[in-house]
Amino acid sequence: MTKKIILVSYTVFLVYFVFVNYCLAQQISCTVTRVIDGDTFHCIPEKPPSSAKVHKDNTISVRMRGIDAPEKRQAFGEEARLSLKELIGGKIVKLDVKDIDRYGRVVAYVWLGNININLEQVKRGMAWAYTEYLDRPYASEFYEAEKQARKQKLGLWQQNNPTPPWEWRKRNRI
Numbered sequence: 001m002t003k004k005i006i007l008v009s010y011t012v013f014l015v016y017f018v019f020v021n022y023c024l025a026q027q028i029s030c031t032v033t034r035v036i037d038g039d040t041f042h043c044i045p046e047k048p049p050s051s052a053k054v055h056k057d058n059t060i061s062v063r064m065r066g067i068d069a070p071e072k073r074q075a076f077g078e079e080a081r082l083s084l085k086e087l088i089g090g091k092i093v094k095l096d097v098k099d100i101d102r103y104g105r106v107v108a109y110v111w112l113g114n115i116n117i118n119l120e121q122v123k124r125g126m127a128w129a130y131t132e133y134l135d136r137p138y139a140s141e142f143y144e145a146e147k148q149a150r151k152q153k154l155g156l157w158q159q160n161n162p163t164p165p166w167e168w169r170k171r172n173r174i
Helices: 002-024 077-088 117-123 136-151 165-172
Strands: 026-037 040-045 060-064 092-100 106-112
Touching: 026 060, 026 077, 040 092, 060 117, 077 106, 077 117, 106 117, 117 136
Parallel strands: 060 106
Antiparallel strands: 026 040, 026 092, 040 060, 092 106
């Protein structure tokens, strides 16, 4: 009897997990209107995901998955923002939607043609590979990109001991 309950519980969990991932695994095109910082921007989507917050100007906020860039007031924050603006400002990008966060932001991998923009920010030394939120197919590539950026002292890695944004936010209560 217990084996049957475990099997049914496992099956229900598996079906739920597959369903949730299927629902969230959307790909949408979006025109970038504003770059907020090195890992967040606003864009006008073809069709916004159902639970995403839509602003008055019909834009949505996008948080780039798997990276964490310096905050605006942090060292290299403005450089990270300008790097992202150079890459995607005013352009049509494809969002590989992975989640909607508690603020209603779309959490996604961002693509411009065949370029993974999230990875590009890490390669340029404009963001950390964010361990907690990297998906398996991308993790090793992001870690290697960060390692190379550190080695070449690109972007924020020009600093002797850069403060990760998650630590900076704790200290500055953001």
